[in-house]
Amino acid sequence: MEWVVVVSVLVLTILSLLRLNVILAIIAAAIVAGLMSGLSFGDSINLLVSGMGGQANTALSYILLGAFAISISYTGIVGFLVDFLIKKLGGRRTTIVLVIAGIACLSQNAIPVHIAFIPILIPPLLKLFNSMRIDRRAVASALTFGLKAPYVMLPLGFGFIYHGIIVDGLAENGIELSVWDTALAMLMPGLGMVVGLLVAVFITYRKERDPIIGSGGSGTIKVREEAEVDLTFNSKHLLTLVAIVGALIVQIISENLILGALTGLVLMLAFFVIPYKSLDKVMADGIGLMGAIAFIMLVASGYGNVLRETGAVDALVEASAGFIGDSNQAVIAFILLIVGLLITMGIGSSFGTVPIIVALYVPICVAAGFSPMAIACLIGTAGALGDAGSPASDSTLGPTSGLNADGNHNHIWDTVVPSFIHYNIPLIIFGWIAALIL
Structure with a gap:
């Protein structure tokens, strides 16, 4: 039973690398997990x-x-933002990629809209990427960094939710830490992600590269591109900014993304920024924009349910605890991080994985003599592991939704694999070191 998660995740990974549709790969992995557990x-x-x-x-x-x-x-x-970037950044490829990473970081804290900004910002920039021969894998790496690093290191916006989950899980097991304590514990793993970003931008994907035509496949997420517009600031733009700020305030106060988005839509209608008669089209286009990602997340949630309800995760936890035995802290920390990678790769959500990881890590870490800060570091790092490398994670689906707007960006090889290499490997190394010195 303890091999169910491992085999199932391998099936998901291999089928995804073979470019099978992500939804079908998740369903196949879930069926494999069910059959191995004795289900029909x-x-x-x-x-x-x-x-x-x-x-x-x-x-x-x-x-x-x-x-x-x-x-x-x-x-x-x-159009303003795109025009501003083109004029200010000129022909500096690495600068453009780093600025995109910075904008993505803001989506987690200052303006917590998560991945919704990507299909709006990136498609208008694709022509610029092509003319400058920017490697889209570098852009994907930058976007994934911005979607993950802020919540890993900072207890603000989505980071407040993530670190809060860690703190609550530790509290249930008698370990009292604040969200700022966990942020300090996660500083070194976060710096590992910074190293990964710099390697991706300045070394791995520094050279010029043309996109591979049609590499996105038949499942391309089509995104509406902006028509030619007058790039002069007007009242609609001002009211749009007001609507964005209103959505942000409601989201922060209510801690609810749905209420925040609804507030933004209502304000856009109330200000007549979009006419009421266009609302049906806006909703239809919104479903087209994010519907594929939303449905993949639903199927991924079902897959996680199969792993949990069949007892596969519990079996992996028990087997890991038995295998670790009386090993030293270095070996224990490394094994726990690898197990966290497997679990998160399967479930595809770092936020949803933390409660599962806490149940495994706390008893083992306490018995092995790890400090509370080291335990928080291991839990936070393991939760983040696999998120960037999972085909079903919004940290990879989001970048693809923008970069594949023209059908020339492959989800697995151009987003998932680069993200896995440049972020999961540094997270393991830096998280492992941090756990040993905290």
Whole structure:
């Protein structure tokens, strides 16, 4: 039973690398997990479907954020940002990529819209990328960095939620830390991600590269590109900014993405930035923009349910605890991080994985003599591991949704693999070192 998670995740990984559609790869991995656990095909599918509601809140928020993002794009305000970037950054490829990473970082804290900004910002820039021969894998790495590093290191925005989950899990096991304590514990793993970003931008993907035509496949996420607009600031742009700020305030106060997105849409309608008669089209385009990602997240949630309900995760936890035995801290920390990678790769959500990891890590770490800060570091790092390398993670699906707008960016080889190499490997190394010195 302890091999169920390992084999199932390998199936997901191999099928994804073979460019099978992500949804089909997840379903196949779930069926394999079910069959290995003694379930029938039908029972495996039923367990998958019954668990899809676990990400319903996230899926709905993505669709509403997509509609809000579409309404923003209708005003032409994105044209300003694109024009500003082109004029200010000129022909410096690495500078453009780093600025994109900075903008992505803001989406997690200052303006917590998560991945909804990507299909609005990136498609208008694709022609610029092509003319400058920017390697899109560098852009994907920059976007994934911006989606992960801020919540890993800072307890603000989405980071406040992530570190709060860690703190709550530790508190349930008698370990009292604040979110700022966990942020300090995660500083070194976060710096590992910074190293990964610099390696990707200045070494691995520094050279010029043309996109491979049609590499995105038939499952391309088509994104509405902005029409030619007058790049002069007007009242609609001002009211759009007000709507964005309003959505941000409501989201921060309520800690609810759905309410924030709804607020933004209502304000856009109230200010007549988008006409009421266009609302149906805005919603339809919003579903087209984020619907594929939302549905993949639903299926991934069902897959995680199969792994949990069949007892596969518990079996892996027990086997890991037995295998570790009386090993020294260095060996224990490394094994725990690898197990965390496997679990997170399968579930595809660092936020949803932390409660599972806490149940495994705390008893083992306490028995091995790790400090509370070291335990928090191991839990936070293991939760982040695999998120950037999972085909079903929004940290990889988001960048692909923008970069594959023209069908020339492959999700697995151009987003998932680069992200896995440049972030998961540094996270393991830096997280392992941090756990030993804290």
